[in-house]
Each structure stands twice: as structure tokens, then as C-alpha cells.
Amino acid sequence: MPIRRLAVLALVASLLATGCSPAASGGPSGASSGAGVALRRVTLLLGFRPDVQFAPFYLAQQAGFYRQAGLDVTIDFKNAPDVLRLVGSGTAQFGVADATDVMIGRTSGIPVRYVSTLFTSFPVALIGPVGKVPSSPAGLKKMRIGTPGRYGSSWAALLAVLSAGGLTAADVAIREYPQFNQVDGLLRGEVDLITGFRNNEPLRLRARGMTVAQMIVDRIVPLPGPGVITGERLLAADPALVRAFASATARAQAAVIRDPAAGLRAAEAAVPTIRSDEATARSVLAATVELWKGTGAFGAGRIDRQLWSDGYDTMRRLGFIDGSVSVAAMIAPTVLG
Numbered sequence: 001m002p003i004r005r006l007a008v009l010a011l012v013a014s015l016l017a018t019g020c021s022p023a024a025s026g027g028p029s030g031a032s033s034g035a036g037v038a039l040r041r042v043t044l045l046l047g048f049r050p051d052v053q054f055a056p057f058y059l060a061q062q063a064g065f066y067r068q069a070g071l072d073v074t075i076d077f078k079n080a081p082d083v084l085r086l087v088g089s090g091t092a093q094f095g096v097a098d099a100t101d102v103m104i105g106r107t108s109g110i111p112v113r114y115v116s117t118l119f120t121s122f123p124v125a126l127i128g129p130v131g132k133v134p135s136s137p138a139g140l141k142k143m144r145i146g147t148p149g150r151y152g153s154s155w156a157a158l159l160a161v162l163s164a165g166g167l168t169a170a171d172v173a174i175r176e177y178p179q180f181n182q183v184d185g186l187l188r189g190e191v192d193l194i195t196g197f198r199n200n201e202p203l204r205l206r207a208r209g210m211t212v213a214q215m216i217v218d219r220i221v222p223l224p225g226p227g228v229i230t231g232e233r234l235l236a237a238d239p240a241l242v243r244a245f246a247s248a249t250a251r252a253q254a255a256v257i258r259d260p261a262a263g264l265r266a267a268e269a270a271v272p273t274i275r276s277d278e279a280t281a282r283s284v285l286a287a288t289v290e291l292w293k294g295t296g297a298f299g300a301g302r303i304d305r306q307l308w309s310d311g312y313d314t315m316r317r318l319g320f321i322d323g324s325v326s327v328a329a330m331i332a333p334t335v336l337g
Contacts, residue, residue, distance in 0.1 A: 120294025
């Protein structure tokens with residue numbers, strides 16, 4: 001069985017482990033604001049550890065963006081497969097997910113839709129010391145590459161880049177780092193390159209003395225970045241609620257782009273441990289803002305339909321999805337216009 005098929009099956013198994021039946025209640029319950037105006041209680045699931053990259057959500061809570069939209073938002077953290085499963089079942093109303101995971105999950109029957117863009121630029125890169133990173137994908141042949149595992153956006157990106165160079169995973173030596181410690185492996189010389197996020201691993205490597213070079217995935221192959229997801233049932237039943245959440249989030253993200261210091265303060269208030277290394281947090285947020293902004297061609301959460309179509313074709317060509325669910329059924333570009 002091809003490696004990518006194993007990766008897809010592993011993700012699908014975890015997504016479907018407890019099923020995706022509708023939640024017991026028809027939708028989020030109500031709360032009351034200080035002025036007596038009813039707020040809609042909703043849950044947002046973030047798929048990574050709490051950190052500064054989620055500054056827009058923290059700011060939206062603390063500065064009243066969500067309350068102004070009539071929302072009382074609870075933020076929780078789950079692993080990526082659980083985010084899709086719980087949002088698809090209606091247990092949570094919103095989540096943040098990689099577009100590549102949405103494609104796989106939606107094809108496998110998880111009823112979620114991608115409703116707004118957070119990262120205009122695809123955040124994954126191949127990273128290594130200057131002089132080791134080849135100038136083209138074909139130069140990756142026979143290199144040792146570290147990655148967390150054969151799943152997720154990093155794995156999809158790696159296979160896409162290899163394919164662009166006429167290569168497959170069999171043409172390189174893959175070393176897995178399931179504890180996400182591929183930075184340590186690179187510094188120890190166990191691998192030549194690693195997959196990582198442009199707003200994370202390069203900063204960590206530079207902090208430990210490495211002069212870093214990167215092969216930027218979205219300069220080679222089109223893939224959409226992470227965004228906000230919701231369940232099909234909620235989108236059909238209450239599109240105004242989905243629009244209110246997506247719009248408030250986009251407003252908060254724009255505010256952080258304009259004033260990263262405000263975003264950092266919001267993140268520190270939500271996650272006090274960020275203060276223990278504020279310089280790194282500031283650098284991570286600055287790098288993240290650049291990924292949010294991208295080329296500037298699309299903003300305020302709007303979905304680039306052509307990029308999604310191109311990314312869908314890439315994922316289908318690589319065997320991650322089979323084309324049984326159209327790209328139009330995976331996204332909801334009309335939520336934010």
C-alpha cells in the first residue's frame with residue numbers, strides 16, 4: 001500500500017474513531033452580556049498548543065470583537081484530528097484546521113467546511129543550514145529529511161515538493177520525529193533538512209546558532225493555508241452565526257496585523273507563560289503576521305478559490321483525496337464575500 005494511502009487511512013481512522021453524529025443540541029446556547037443583550041455561546045477549537053500565533057482569537061475575546069458580534073466564545077485546545085471530528089459532529093461550532101486536513105477529512109465523510117482564510121501563505125517549508133538546501137526540488141534526491149510523521153500538512157507539502165522535482169518519498173531518506181523534535185535532529189546532524197513552519201522552526205534554529213536557509217513550499221506548488229472551519233449542519237442552519245464569527249475573527253486578525261504589540265499583549269494575558277521568553281514570542285508573531293498577509297492579494301479572511309482548486313488538484317494527484325467530493329463542497333467562500 002502506498003505510503004500516502006497509509007497516511008490518509010491513519011488520519012481518517014482517528015477522525016472517525018468516535019463518529020460524527022450530530023450534537024444533542026441543535027446549536028449553541030445563549031448567554032447574557034452586561035447590557036442584557038443575549039449572546040450566543042459557541043466553542044472554538046484550536047489544534048495546537050496555546051501560543052502567540054493565536055493572538056487574533058485572544059484579542060477578539062479580550063477587546064470585545066466577539067461580544068460586539070453577539071458571541072460568547074469559549075476557546076479550547078485539541079489535537080488536529082479531534083478538531084475536525086468535534087466540529088463535524090456539532091460538538092464544537094468552530095475550529096482552526098489545515099486546508100490539507102480539511103480536504104482529506106471532507107473526502108472521508110467528515111461534514112466540515114472551510115469558511116475563512118487565516119494564513120494567506122502556506123506556512124510549511126523545508127529548512128536546513130545555508131549551503132545544504134538545494135535550489136530546486138530535484139536536488140532533494142538522496143537527502144535525509146526529518147519530519148514529525150507521514151501525515152498532516154508537513155507530509156503533504158513534502159510529497160508535493162518531491163513530486164515537483166520528479167521524485168517520490170522513495171528517493172529520499174525519511175526520518176520521523178513523532179515528538180516534533182526534528183530541530184534537535186537537524187542540529188545533531190541526523191538529517192540534512194527538516195519540514196517545519198516558517199514562523200517556528202527557523203526561529204528556533206537561529207536562536208541556537210544556525211544560519212538557516214529555506215525551500216518555501218508555496219513558491220513551488222500551490223496549497224492553501226490553515227483557516228476557520230465549521231460544520232455543514234451549522235452553516236446550513238445558521239449562516240448568520242458563521243458570518244458573525246468569521247467577520248469578528250477577521251477584524252481581530254487585521255487589528256493584530258496593524259498593531260502586533262496589541263496582539264502580543266492579548267496572547268500574554270491568555271497564556272502567561274509566553275512572558276517567559278517575550279523576545280521569541282515577538283519574533284514568532286512577526287513571522288506569523290507575514291504569513292497572514294501573504295502577497296496582499298486576498299485579505300479579511302476571504303478564500304482564494306483558484307488556490308483551493310489548484311491545491312485540490314495537487315492533493316488528488318498525490319493520492320491524498322480521490323475527487324469524490326468537489327472542492328466547492330469543501331469551502332464556503334460566500335461567508336465573507
